[in-house]
Amino acid sequence: MSESSTSQQIPATAAEPLSPQVHQSIAEAVDRQLPRTIQTLTELVSIPGIAWDSFDREPLERSAQAVAELLRGLGLQDVQILTEDKPADATGEVRPGGPAVVGTRPASPGKPTVLLYAHHDVQPTGDTALWETDPFTAVEKDGRLYGRGAADDKAGIMVHIAALQALLASENDTGVGVTFFIEGEEEAGSPTFRTFLEAHRDRLQADVIVVADSSNWKVGVPALTTSLRGLVDGVFGVRVLEHAVHSGMYGGPVLDAPTLLARLIATLHDDEGNVAIAGLEQTQTAAVDYPEQDFRVDASVLESVRLAGTGPLADRLWNRAALSIIGTDVPQIEVSSNTIQPVARAKFSLRLGAGMDPAAAMKAIESHLKAQDVFGAEVFFEAGETGLPFHTDTDAPAAQAMLASLQEAWGVEPVETGIGGSIPFTADLMEVFPEATILVTGVEDPDSRAHSANESLHLGDFRHAIVAEALLLARLGAE
Structure with a gap:
């Protein structure tokens, strides 16, 4: 894309209704190729590409290919299949990041370029006994396709590919530029994402x-996802003794670290749970609001x-902050002994609504914890990672075009929704490409069970x- 190419190239009329002929020809093209699209998706699901260092890398490379x-x-x-190196680990070893696939169709003169993002790596299966089908054999049942990655996010890849195929087959190609960016390490936390964006910014x-x-x-x-919560995490804990002591000999005057950690954790929410x-x-x-009964079921x-x-x-x-304790370091019951534990730690995950500053939030939680008096125990804090929240300007022409397209495709009005989770790399996209309009879409639904056993896609x-x-x-x- 030329230096003069900016989001101003999106036509102001982008959200206006398309002619019935254009809509019909595109829909017919999608339907003609749909059986093959689903078959290709099943073939992708069969490749167990997991980007975690503890898993064999060969299937991940095969997935990229x-x-x-x-x-x-x-x-x-x-x-091209491209990688960037991860930071060196504690031993000094440098490992390659997940293989990303990038391909480009240049825009015609004066036309905008659209970057289509998805990821081909998947989550581990977890306990396979919880699966009703083989995780890496896609099975169609009752209008859903079951398998690891069937929804998250190999379906996203196929939406991008099939959409461009349908545009070309329906003879409605208007010269819009298309760049595919299919990441290969999203489920592992995208450790080289920012480096990758900066290294390949022009492309x-x-x-x-x-x-x-x-x-x-x-x-x-x-739905068009118009907001994602930001993320702040870290570790905090308490220290009460220089070393463990016999609980019978010294118990009573000294409270153990796990008990004091529990008291410290209890200060993080009020009596209503805020x-x-x-x-x-x-x-x-x-x-919009989320019906309570629907939430309870979901x-x-x-x-x-x-x-x-x-x-x-x-x-x-x-839109509000939400704080969870996602792990603790205290002795497991199976290896516990009759000692007063000197130290206990907890890992927290703090989600932030749009407009909240992650750096300020990190300082706020540290200040809160260190201001607590838990029987005079030493309170320590270790800052972790941060990710900015995301919010879409739905008045932007591209966002309006997306909302109009969703309504025409489904035949019902789309919902402008938030997501309680975070996609931290959206902050990197905003910072590296500040003039681009970012549209977060998807194919999942509340029954998709992404990351869980029996993941599925509604066809x-x-x-x-x-x-x-x-x-x-x-x-x-x-x-």
């Missing part, structure tokens, strides 16, 4: 970035459990997602 061949089949120019430059790694509102109702840390005020308000909340916090449930999920919504993206590409290149 399979994606590269699919892009070459589209006629894209200069399809990845775009006016619009479509991140196909999110979820729809529910089956049959599409985060009780000063300086984490909400800045955005959700346009999150498998036990009937007796009261939901935490006050105010609209959607804001509690998307009807998969088809709609392809149509919507093809309509978007047609709109962005229209005069």
Whole structure:
């Protein structure tokens, strides 16, 4: 893309209705190729590409090669598999990051470029006894395709590929530029993502970035994810003794570190379950709400459990701070002894709503913890990683074009939704490509169970997602 190419190339009319003929021809092209699209997806699911260092790298490389061949089949120019090195580990060893696949179709003069992002690596299967089918053999049942990566995120890859195929086959190609960026380490935390963006900035430059790694509102109702929570994590703990002592000889006058850690953790929320840390005020308000019963079903909340916090449930999920303890270092029961433990640690995960500053949030939680008096125990704090929250300007022409395309493809009004989770690399995309409009879409639904056993994809919504993206590409290149 030339230096003068900016998001201003998106036509102001991008959200206007397309002619019925254009919509019909694109939908028919998607339907003609859909059986082959699903078959290709099943072939991708069969490759167990996991980017964690503890797993064999060969399937991950094979997965990248399979994606590269699919892009070459589209006629894209200069399809490459690229890697960047991770930082050296404690031993000084430098390992390569996950293999990313990049392929480009240049824009016609005066037309915008769209960067289509997805990832080909997948989560480990976990306990295979919990799966009702082989995780790496895609099985279609009751309108859903089951298998690891069937939804997250090999379906995202196929939405991108099938959308461009449909655009070309329907003869509605308007010259919009398309760059595919299929990452190979997202499930491992994208350790080389920022380095990769900076090393290949010129090739990845775009006016619009479509991140196909999110979820729809529910089956049959599409969503544009307009906000993602930021992330702050770290470790804190308490120290009460220089070394462990016999609990019978010294128990009573001295409380053990796990007990004091529990008392410290209890200060993080008020009696209603709201985060009780000063300086984490909400800045955005959700346009829709999340019905409590739907949430209870989606999150498998036990009937007796009261939901935490006050105010609209959607804001509690998307726009307010949410703090969880995700791990503790205390002796396991199987190896415990009758000693007073001198030290206990906990790892926290703090999610931040749009407008919250991760650096300020890190300082706020550290200040809160160190201000607590837990019987005079030493309180220590170790800052971890941070990620900025994300918020889409839905008035931008590209966002309006996406909303219009979703509505036409599904036949119902899309929901502008937040996601309680974080996609930290969106902050890197915002910083490296500040003029691009970032659109977070997806093919998952509340029943997809991404990262869990029995992950699945709703094939009807998969088809709609392809149509919507093809309509978007047609709109962005229209005069």
